[in-house]
Amino acid sequence: MTPPVLDVQGLRRTFRLRSGTVHAVRGIDLTAGRGEILGVLGPNGAGKTTTVRMLATLLPPSGGRAVVAGRDLLADPAGVRARIGYVAQSGGLDPNCPVGEELVTQGRMHRLPRAEARARAAELAADLRLDDLLDRPTAALSGGQRRRLEIALGLVNRPEVLFLDEPTTGLDPGSRADLWDLVRRVRRDHGTTVLLTTHYLDEADALADRLVVVDAGAVVAEGTPAELKDRHGAATLQDAFLAITGRASDAPATV
Amino acid sequence: MNRLLTDTGVVFGRSARQTLRSKTALTFGMLQPLLFLALMGPLLARVDLRTGGTSWQAFVPGLLVQLSLLGGMFVGLGILVERQVGVIDRMRATPLHPAAPLLGRALRDVVQLVVQAALLVLLGVAFGLRAPIAGVLLGFVFVGLLSAALALLSYGLAMNVRTAPEFAAIANTAVLPLMLLAGLLLPMTLAPGWLDAASRAVPFRYTVDAVRHLYLGEYTDGTVLTGLAVTAGLTVIGLLGGLALFRRSGHTP
Numbered sequence A: 001m002t003p004p005v006l007d008v009q010g011l012r013r014t015f016r017l018r019s020g021t022v023h024a025v026r027g028i029d030l031t032a033g034r035g036e037i038l039g040v041l042g043p044n045g046a047g048k049t050t051t052v053r054m055l056a057t058l059l060p061p062s063g064g065r066a067v068v069a070g071r072d073l074l075a076d077p078a079g080v081r082a083r084i085g086y087v088a089q090s091g092g093l094d095p096n097c098p099v100g101e102e103l104v105t106q107g108r109m110h111r112l113p114r115a116e117a118r119a120r121a122a123e124l125a126a127d128l129r130l131d132d133l134l135d136r137p138t139a140a141l142s143g144g145q146r147r148r149l150e151i152a153l154g155l156v157n158r159p160e161v162l163f164l165d166e167p168t169t170g171l172d173p174g175s176r177a178d179l180w181d182l183v184r185r186v187r188r189d190h191g192t193t194v195l196l197t198t199h200y201l202d203e204a205d206a207l208a209d210r211l212v213v214v215d216a217g218a219v220v221a222e223g224t225p226a227e228l229k230d231r232h233g234a235a236t237l238q239d240a241f242l243a244i245t246g247r248a249s250d251a252p253a254t255v
Numbered sequence B: 001m002n003r004l005l006t007d008t009g010v011v012f013g014r015s016a017r018q019t020l021r022s023k024t025a026l027t028f029g030m031l032q033p034l035l036f037l038a039l040m041g042p043l044l045a046r047v048d049l050r051t052g053g054t055s056w057q058a059f060v061p062g063l064l065v066q067l068s069l070l071g072g073m074f075v076g077l078g079i080l081v082e083r084q085v086g087v088i089d090r091m092r093a094t095p096l097h098p099a100a101p102l103l104g105r106a107l108r109d110v111v112q113l114v115v116q117a118a119l120l121v122l123l124g125v126a127f128g129l130r131a132p133i134a135g136v137l138l139g140f141v142f143v144g145l146l147s148a149a150l151a152l153l154s155y156g157l158a159m160n161v162r163t164a165p166e167f168a169a170i171a172n173t174a175v176l177p178l179m180l181l182a183g184l185l186l187p188m189t190l191a192p193g194w195l196d197a198a199s200r201a202v203p204f205r206y207t208v209d210a211v212r213h214l215y216l217g218e219y220t221d222g223t224v225l226t227g228l229a230v231t232a233g234l235t236v237i238g239l240l241g242g243l244a245l246f247r248r249s250g251h252t253p
């Protein structure tokens, strides 16, 4: 077996507030191999974003270790940054900057020479159907177009690991399906490992090879979608999820 | 080192294009000193400010330092907005040198403020300012150093406060006493002893006095050297403080 591209052990993060200490992430273990799509599920406040931000070098962990894209997160954060793409749960765009310029600048921030940054921007724009929008300020994009741009920015450096934090929240069904295709294509063409968080169980079922369910900062279940369903005798991932997070008894299984 | 320079250049380019796009920011930054120049300068034309030379030679240097002070102190608002919409996080998740987002922006501010200072001086000439060209050019060095110091600290502060109103409150509270005490609009040569003494605690006092001497063609006297030492010292403090604050913000959510 090839060594995992993503290997997280005992990752923890606490926030100290005046009102007390928040244990946002209480010791999470994750692994993912090359080209694997790992779905992270969990209710609001479970610690998904905090985990992703730690793995993207944006938040120092309170404890634990992680290897991301073959580099040690704590010892070589610069090495990690060069090999990942990070698409935040929301935002990250300069509202007045034209789409084309955001793409080229992102390439320059990844230390591509100017000509190469331009070529890469053009390539991604064509690939993600942004080429008619290059001169438009990002504030004038629709939700789906904006998401495509944010993902394009995350792909500029052909990352080994792509972090997508709730990539399809707020998108219409067509745009969501588009995005699933895109994620599959990135994996197929480049062997990119994708870690995506989502609240949509159909998305997790359709897209992820393996799922991790977190609740209150800890992993409470792990397996392929089929395994999770079997383990809980559930017909749908929705039922399995509710059983896992202990919200099955009084909550109706439909939304 | 090479990396840092290239990366700073990338952020500088991005920030400079942002500035050029927002014409409002450019004009509004200039508006206040321009109004002072046009509406207050003429009032002083026949007043003896006791600085030697004409009142314009004392007034325009004051406006330059004011431009640098107001322009530099509030640049943090821009990065605060970018931080809140996630642009800073996106930059920090790339291999860009960690200091480049700070240095590239501050460099943009220095260039912008020196250009605005040059425009202000040209307008001053139209109103009646006469000063030796070498003194005027050296004056821009002071404007650049001071702008760098303030911009760096402003960014450092903005990265460590929670909200824009919090930042504005701190900057506003600081700026007015500093401006008045430094003797920017009217020089401290007119001040009673206690005020003059108090003003010596404000570093910008030494900057503006030095630039006033430069505008009189006195390049090597003690005032200019003291002003240079204080202003350059501020730049070093701004650099170290700004870098430390910027680094700190990467460790706190």
Ligand SMILES: Nc1ncnc2c1ncn2[C@@H]1O[C@H](COP(=O)(O)OP(=O)(O)OP(=O)(O)O)[C@@H](O)[C@H]1O
Pocket: A015, A017, A022, A023, A024, A042, A043, A044, A045, A046, A047, A048, A049, A050, A051, A089, B253
């Ligand atoms: N900067 C912070 N300071 C204090 N507490 C925080 C901070 N960031 C996150 N938290 C807390 O940590 C916990 C986990 O938050 P996180 O954003 O990781 O959840 P999430 O799983 O991404 O939720 P959602 O599905 O709503 O996006 C929450 O209780 C949250 O309030």
Ligand SMILES: [Mg+2]
Pocket: A048, A049, A050, A089, A165
């Ligand atoms: Mg989240």
